Amino acid sequence: xxxxxxxxxxxxxxxxxxxxxxxxxxxxxxxxxxxxxxxxxxxxxxxxxxxxxxxxxxxxxxxxxxxxxxxxxxxxxxxxxxxxxxxxxxxxxxxxxxxxxxxxxxxxxxxxxxxxxxxxxxxxxxxxxxxxxxxxxxxxxxxxxxxxxxxxxxxxxxxxxxxxxxxxxxxxxxxxxxxxxxxxxxxxxxxxxxxxxxxxxxxxxxxxxxxxxxxxxxxxxxxxxxxxxxxxxxxxxxxxxxxxxxxxxxxxxxxxxxxxxxxxxxxxxxxxxxxxxxxxxxxxxxxxxxxxxxxxxxxxxxxxxxxxxxxxxxxxxxxxxxxxxxxxxxxxxxxxxxxxxxxxxxxxxxxxxxxxxxxxxxxxxxxxxxxxxxxxxxxxxxxxxxxxxxxxxxxxxxxxxxxxxxxxxxxxxxxxxxxxxxxxxxxxxxxx
Amino acid sequence: xxxxxxxxxxxxxxxxxxxxxxxxxxxxxxxxxxxxxxxxxxxxxxxxxxxxxxxxxxxxxxxxxxxxxxxxxxxxxxxxxxxxxxxxxxxxxxxxxxxxxxxxxxxxxxxx
Numbered sequence: 017x018x019x020x021x022x023x024x025x026x027x028x029x030x031x032x033x034x035x036x037x038x039x040x041x042x043x044x045x046x047x048x049x050x051x052x053x054x055x056x057x058x059x060x061x062x063x064x065x066x067x068x069x070x071x072x073x074x075x076x077x078x079x080x081x082x083x084x085x086x087x088x089x090x091x092x093x094x095x096x097x098x099x100x101x102x103x104x105x106x107x108x109x110x111x112x113x114x115x116x117x118x119x120x121x122x123x124x125x126x127x128x129x130x131x132x133x134x135x136x137x138x139x140x141x142x143x144x145x146x147x148x149x150x151x152x153x154x155x156x157x158x159x160x161x162x163x164x165x166x167x168x169x170x171x172x173x174x175x176x177x178x179x180x181x182x183x184x185x186x187x188x189x190x191x192x193x194x195x196x197x198x199x200x201x202x203x204x205x206x207x208x209x210x211x212x213x214x215x216x217x218x219x220x221x222x223x224x225x226x227x228x229x230x231x232x233x234x235x236x237x238x239x240x241x242x243x244x245x246x247x248x249x250x251x252x253x254x255x256x257x258x259x260x261x262x263x264x265x266x267x268x269x270x271x272x273x274x275x276x277x278x279x280x281x282x283x284x285x286x287x288x289x290x291x292x293x294x295x296x297x298x299x300x301x302x303x304x305x306x307x308x309x310x311x312x313x314x315x316x317x318x319x320x321x322x323x324x325x326x327x328x329x330x331x332x333x334x335x336x337x338x339x340x341x342x343x344x345x346x347x348x349x350x351x352x353x354x355x356x357x358x359x360x361x362x363x364x365x366x367x368x369x370x371x372x373x374x375x376x377x378x379x380x381x382x383x384x385x386x387x388x389x390x391x392x393x394x395x396x397x398x399x400x401x402x403x404x405x406x407x408x409x410x411x412x413x414x415x416x417x418x419x420x421x422x423x424x425x426x427x428x429x430x431x432x433x434x435x436x437x438x439x440x441x442x443x444x445x446x447x448x
Numbered sequence: 449x450x451x452x453x454x455x456x457x458x459x460x461x462x463x464x465x466x467x468x469x470x471x472x473x474x475x476x477x478x479x480x481x482x483x484x485x486x487x488x489x490x491x492x493x494x495x496x497x498x499x500x501x502x503x504x505x506x507x508x509x510x511x512x513x514x515x516x517x518x519x520x521x522x523x524x525x526x527x528x529x530x531x532x533x534x535x536x537x538x539x540x541x542x543x544x545x546x547x548x549x550x551x552x553x554x555x556x557x558x559x560x
Contacts, residue, residue, distance in 0.1 A: 086507075090505050090507045091505060093505070219505065222503075223474070223503060223505070223506070224474065226475075226502070226541055226552065287541045287544075287549070287552055287554040288552045288553065288554070289553030289554055289555075290552070290553045353474070353507070353508075356473050357473075357508065357511060360473075361473075362514075364470055364511050364512065364514065364515030364518070365469075365470055365514065365515030365516060365517070365519045365522075366515075366518050368469075369471070371471055371472075371473055371474070371476030372473040373474070373476060
């Protein structure tokens with residue numbers, strides 16, 4: 017790579033995906049705070065499915081689409097293959113998610129199928145864009161590979177989801193719907209999100225902390241282990257083969273442990289000693305990945321007697337705990353950066369501009385982090401114990417934390433309307 | 449009598465001082481303190497800044513380089529200006545000033 021690449025869509029596209037994701041997050045956490053008993057329902061309950069799709073394709077996937085469109089050219093050193101299709105993708109996703117969530121909520125599976133089709137077409141456009149960009153680039157390390165691999169898992173996830181929607185509409189399947197649901201969930205959560213994080217984290221964390229990756233082989237081995245594990249696990253879950261499920265889970269956990277060791281090492285070597293709340297949130301989320309992995313293995317061990325409550329708690333730890341903390345932690349860095357690039361980037365060298373990290377309010381970020389972490393743990397504990405009081409407290413903490421997060425994001429986004437900063441230098445005459 | 453104003457003489461030190469007003473957006477530190485400006489070359493016809501970035505994948509690289517160009521255009525008078533982006537030698541944290549290390553809370557600079 018000879019010179020830096022400009023922002024995708026002038027930062028508007030990533031910010032639009034992120035804004036859509038934050039709207040879904042507000043709705044999801046408010047809904048759970050108003051109806052905490054959902055956390056005590058079976059995970060196949062239509063309203064629970066609606067809530068899960070608000071969290072996953074609604075919030076987390078939207079944010080990851082926006083961030084990945086921005087990061088792919090940066091990581092691969094190659095412009096996106098097709099920038100125009102990203103806007104079509106945004107439109108499809110913005111139409112598809114509400115239809116899908118509404119369809120689950122009202123038990124209208126035709127809506128789910130229609131919304132799911134929009135989301136799926138968008139996801140395939142995303143996958144094609146990422147894979148073609150990867151093929152055109154020359155980067156072939158684990159960080160580069162994580163992008164097409166994650167996109168590939170996403171394609172499999174939406175295919176499994178569409179297959180389940182078809183079964184609801186009367187199409188006969190050779191696989192049992194609960195087994196397919198487990199495969200769908202793990203392909204999405206571990207396949208897409210975890211794969212993406214296992215690669216991109218080693219691009220972002222060293223960049224934000226001036227850390228150094230000590231042993232790149234650990235990143236490669238971690239990614240390879242988790243990919244082999246995922247492939248085996250998902251086949252095992254789909255065909256209900258215990259041996260394949262166990263082997264897959266063991267490989268996946270091994271890969272995650274290797275990545276976790278290298279992440280800890282990278283952070284230990286960092287030159288920027290003072291960690292901001294966003295990076296602390298990412299680290300807390302990574303720790304919850306470990307808790308989620310232990311929970312998943314325990315569930316596997318106790319099958320088929322595992323209670324539905326424990327399954328819900330596992331989902332809360334993985335989605336609202338691990339993934340949300342890691343993704344929102346990175347958003348604490350990404351949103352100010354994108355806003356800074358749009359609002360102040362063109363003024364660099366001409367006027368006094370603030371640093372990106374000063375656009376937000378670190379006290380609000382810390383408040384969010386504390387409330388969100390406590391909320392996720394309390395919610396999972398309450399779901400496991402079957403306590404309405406505890407899940408209510410957890411949902412309330414989570415929603416309050418999200419208020420702080422969103423207020424901070426709005427404050428940062430407000431800089432897009434910033435007035436002209438003071439000139440950096442007094443106008444000076446040319447040679448007289 | 450016509451009043452005339454003269455520009456201060458253009459020296460590498462002055463160029464560095466002017467460039468030090470450009471901050472890295474992530475760390476809030478001057479690009480000079482971060483050690484991103486490797487050299488400044490001044491002739492009667494041209495002023496050139498030789499610089500690098502903390503990483504070839506730095507997403508703010510374009511903006512920082514445009515900022516350097518703006519500064520050179522403003523202080524270079526009628527000279528042509530050029531910004532050369534180089535990757536050799538690669539940037540390492542050892543290029544930061546002591547003040548920059550202190551700002552980041554990094555106390556082990558002498559180990560490098």
